[in-house]
Amino acid sequence: MLTIKDLHAAVDNKAILQGLNLTIHPGEVHAIMGPNGSGKSTLGNVLAGRDGYDISGTVTYQHQDLLSLAPEVRAQAGLFLAFQYPIEIPGVSNIYLLKAALNAKRKAQGLPEVDAMDFLNSVKEKIKAVDLDQDFLYRSVNEGFSGGEKKRNELLQMLILEPSMIILDETDSGLDIDALKVVADGVNSLRSPERSFMVITHYQRLLDYIVPDFVHVLANGKIVASGGKELALKLEAQGYGWLDNA
């Protein structure tokens, strides 16, 4: 699915990722943990194609050179970044963005535009699953949404777009336990042998609900430790301090 080799990224000559290697196979859930400033969010942004980074290294996604693709081409190819801070777009309704995004993806796949009625029915079905009121479809994208509503809106987009590689960037931040469960249930419902996840998080709490196959610890722009779920528990118990000596 995704192979990252010797990935470096810098902003204004300040190195953030410094030789990161990671391979994610179809169906796997990888958690990326690390202290603040370790480069977790940068990793998500670089993979999604955000501007403003000086990048070297290679990333192969579904046999394509990911780093050469424009952000929208990556998205159309099924790479989805759930933002830590979802963006507000005044005046643009949620449902319009959903439809535009889905059609962009279908067009890239050579499929016709989605039928308006089918689309509406499917959206109405899925918005129930994320526990948002239907009114949210007609409100401006994320404008005036609470933190939890924004995260559930990200989940709704995920459910509609059915991506193959999902990157969750600090999805648990700002969520209370009920909202966290809703989001986790939604994410778990998407788990399948064809779909992979990268779960970026500071705390192990989220991993109680989205159970990873692998846990990696990111520090100073590199993966410094990898293991199974138990690694997350160790981090929870001991903090990140012990890694300094590792």
Add this chain to the structure above:
Amino acid sequence: MGGWIMLNLVTHYQQWLAQKIPADVLSPLRSDAMEAFAATGFPTHKTENWRYLRLTGLREQAFEVMPPSYLDEAVLAPLLLADCYHIVCLNGFLMPKYSQLPHGVTLNNLRSQLTDPAIQALIHQSDLSSSLVALNTALFQEGLVIDVKDKLDKPIQCLFLTDDLGAHCTSQQRHVLRLNVDAAAIIIAEHISLTEQVFFTNSVWHIELAERANGTYYQLLTDNAKAIHIDHCLLNQQARSVYHAYGFLNGGALVRTDLQQAFLGEHASCTVKALTLASGQQQVDQHVLVRHCVPQCESKQCFKGLSTNQARLILNAKVIVDQQAQKTAAQQQLQHLLLSPKAEIYSKPELEIYANDVKCAHGATIGQLSDAALFYLKSRGIDDARAVLINAFMQELLDLLKWPDLKARISSLFSVDA
């Protein structure tokens, strides 16, 4: 008709310059300034920046030079704020006897400083396209030069008094306030009339804040109901300087204040807040221009104005963001209450923006006390509900007056007949 009167007035002030102002280093500038004034005379409604203000009071009489006078200590004593340093001016003349300042501040008479190139440079910044500034530039004689070199432990109260000898006269004052690098000072500039007669104050301030200087300037205008007060302030701020301008305007028949600010260094901030009550036949006109010439500065403006009786309240607040002034944050908030049927309010918040990475917003409201709120308070047994709501409207700004006796004095002036 108007033209004829104006011509006479212009001649009056031209003769003043020719006969009463001794030749000095500024003579060439003064004569340019008088020429600029003579070309336009006092502004009329056709001058965009003055369109709502009726300057009939200035056009109807030729004011004479304000003479020095004697100050009665019994009169002065209750006006002096405790726990402050003091500067006292009477009829535009500094009274050294009553002015005490700490180390860290030097006070000079402007007259003695005219040979200083830095002072000359400041005076040459005068915008002669404004005819009142031009008039002041041509005729000013007296003024303060306040230099602050340290962080002061107490505010400086600057009292500007006018007594009966000043009646039907004008004082053209020019003041300089400079805060050195890292200096900090609070200035409380208070204008009080000791006469019931008309007089005309036309003052120009130059305020310079060096890097990291921190200045707070309270402007308290409480002149008598006939007074004409024109005040023009040119403010320059260097990097990381912080400036707070707090205005409390109440009194005077015709009041016009201009604050022309410029950010010349990055990461500086400027906050302007003013509470204005126009009542009777008063005309009060406030203009604020904040200019972001460099990136990363922040400006905030908050105005609350009340107009009652037949008064006319005018407010023009403008922000200019130059092309290079990226990352600017600028806010303007103008709130006005109209309290009686014949009161008038003219509000003009302006933004002129040439940079794209900015956060600029403004809002202006004009309205009246909420009937629902009045009824609610009355239904709870409060009989002066109107006064309660008006005070609530003003309170936020009155709270900026941190000295109890001053706050009491100013608050009493801002009471509106309910």
Add this chain to the structure above:
Amino acid sequence: MNTANSELTALLNQNYQHGFVSAIEADALPPGLSEDTVRAISFKKNEPAFMLAWRLKAYRHWLTMTEPVWAHVAYPPIDYQHIVYYSAPKVKPTLNSLDEVDPELLRVYEKLGISLNEQKKLSNVAVDAVFDSISVATTFKDKLLSMGVIFCSFSEAVQKYPELVQQYLGSIVPYTDNFFAALNAAVFSDGSFVYIPKGVRCPMELSTYFRINAASTGQFERTLIIADDDAYVSYLEGCTAPMRDENQLHAAVVEIIALDRATVKYSTVQNWYPGDKDGKGGIYNFVTKRGACRGVKAKISWTQVETGSAITWKYPSVVLQGDDSVGEFYSVAVTNNYQQADTGTKMIHIGKNTSSTIISKGISAGFGQNAYRGLVRINPGATHARNYTQCDSLLMGDRCGAHTFPYIEVKNSTAQVEHEATTSKIGADQLFFCQQRGLSAEDAVNLIVNGFCREVFRELPMEFAVEAQKLLGVSLEGSVG
């Protein structure tokens, strides 16, 4: 950041689509302006004496005036003696049907996407086409007339309904109003005329397309709309011009009268040639538009999408005389390259319980300068007047400007006036978010700009909304659900 910017630039640099010149023979006066020019225009149009007298008064008054300089725009002096004040396509003296219109002219309108033939058959929009200030064809006239609705060229109205013209011409915008209005009154050659009788709801949108074709020609059209008691009409105006290196002057006047309980909706999609990317050429669009709510509960609503012209100077206004009358102004103004716009509105509250709403959206790109200038005046007699104003500016690129100059004058203590304004840029975050959801940078910009303008676009009639959307390169939302 840089890719986003360059794509933005590419998007903004889409060429002007209507810039062709048509080989249509014109009957034109030589350039220059004098009393003789005014007389010649009036003579060519076979006008009654009152019209010539009015034009001459306007001309003489114009001679005493100077060009206004207060707007936030800059341009070299205009040589008023270099302008052609009258240019008419050579057509048969009267047109009874579209078949008689010069086929070349019909082709011009087809190119513009306005098929007069098709429109006649298919759509429910009546069109008056004005070519170099001369009305060349009006569709659906008979059907409208059967309901008492008069929709014709101004010249025809002068001939057929002189009493209506005499009663209302100049009653809202007198020739003394301003420099360009005086000029227009002296030399205007045609325009549209609309009268909706008492109690009639006009069954279709009335539409005028203006086109400047001839070189060195000024366009001075004049529109007069009268909605009698309880009448309703929605009126649309579109404009295009060929690409030329020189600047051409367009100084139009629109007057609207709404009597008791009448409603007039006036929508404009202004797409005059804006000049090239270096600021060469383009139309000077100096227009006076004003409506008067003369009657109780009358309503006048202006909606404008201003994308064209080198300079736009226009303030569609409403004088709210009747008690309970309503004025609205919805505006999107785009300035790109070296375009300058100084536009806004005046809401003059005179009657009791009058209310007005102003929504202005300015988009500046390239070296464009975009100013909102608005006046809200509450007169002493206008008790319980209300105004809400919102002006938002969107900046794209760091060489453009966005300015807000609102004048608020309140002389009645029962007034409620509220003004809000914001300035922002298209955020890199917003662009990236949309791209991460699969939209191209261009679509993302369109989406964001469209969202920014939504409150204005939804005021446009469907037919125009589509055009406005094309003009901004934006696909309109709202079709789903």
